[in-house]
Amino acid sequence: MKNVVLNFGDPKELEAKRIAEIKSLSYLERLERLMALIEVSYTLKTAKIIKAKKR
Structure with a gap:
């Protein structure tokens, strides 16, 4: 895998x-x-639901 380089510019x-x-x-x-x-996206969506159900 390539090294991650932050891009700054227009x-x-x-x-x-x-x-x-x-x-x-x-x-x-x-x-x-x-x-x-x-x-x-799916992981983030389901993580929010699980977090809300625990409360």
């Missing part, structure tokens, strides 16, 4: 870099990223 430049990065990915890599986002 939002338009950062967005262009992000779009270029995503376009360079294969279909499978894009799908893997989407599934990871869905998994994190």
Whole structure:
């Protein structure tokens, strides 16, 4: 895995870099990223429900 580098700069430049990065990915890599986002979203959603039920 690559080292994480914080990006500071103009939002338009950062967005262009992000779009270029995503376009360079294969279909499978894009799908893997989407599934990871869905998994994190679901985990956060269910964590809030569990936390609320414990009170």
